[in-house]
Amino acid sequence: MPEGHTLHRLALDLTGTFGGKSVRSSSPQGRFTAAALLDGRELTEATAHGKHLFVAFDGTEQQVHVHLGLYGAFSFVEQADPPVVGQVRWRLASDSVTADLRGPTACELLTPDEVEAIRARLGADPLDPEADVERAARAVAASRAPIATLLMDQRIIAGVGNVYRAEVLFRHRIDPKVPGRDLRPSTFLALWSDLVDLMGEGVRIGRIDTVRPEHEPDAMGRPPRVDDHGGEVYVYRRDGQPCHVCGTRVRTEVLGGRNLFWCPRCQRRR
């Protein structure tokens, strides 16, 4: 379930599990041939920028670059040598833990220049305290594209995916189709600030929860509500169902090749 929070959490998990240890590295599926070059090396650190993961090893400048794509995932098991199930592109293992990577769009060993080239084309990451928010704000203010498209443009904001964009726009009652240039700068900064909070929470709890306490069903004596993807949300994939705030049916439409979800009543142009 890979939006930016997933990758940052993964970086923490990989560093926590394997950091400072020599690891075994292999590609059971065979498609990551460079895996063998890392076998026996010490994993120094894993880091994330947006939806990209980088894994560094002792004694080489090269890093493994992983992009999970739509359905790539790591799975951790506390076993030294579990049987391989399915298509395992990359297996990392210590004496006691094995991490298997399946279905990534990218899993490759890159030179420092190649790593830098990827980082250079990524925009501000809400999960990076050093992120250049002003640069992102300028790009948004200069664009005629809908804010819903801009939020997912990784060159502007790195790490936001389809769930966070729908949810953060709902939380701020913004019409997804408002052009970036028509958005007040203070509104964009409020969106950004909310993304910092929401995605930080996503890293901590490992899923996307965006519903404010006052809209929690628990507060009204109803059972907790968790959507298919495992989090609690206002509009994402809730098309046809009543808005949690006003009861209007949530709408969906394909925008820029992705499914957009919004409440036509709560999110009106103002």
Place this chain on the structure above:
DNA sequence: TAAGTATGTTAAG
């Protein structure tokens, strides 16, 4: 068994 779906990106047209 087959088809459809998914929190993404890239390259071709």
Place this chain on the structure above:
DNA sequence: TTAACCTACTTAC
């Protein structure tokens, strides 16, 4: 703008 790609799981037949 569309298709292609990587995988696992759910739903339809």
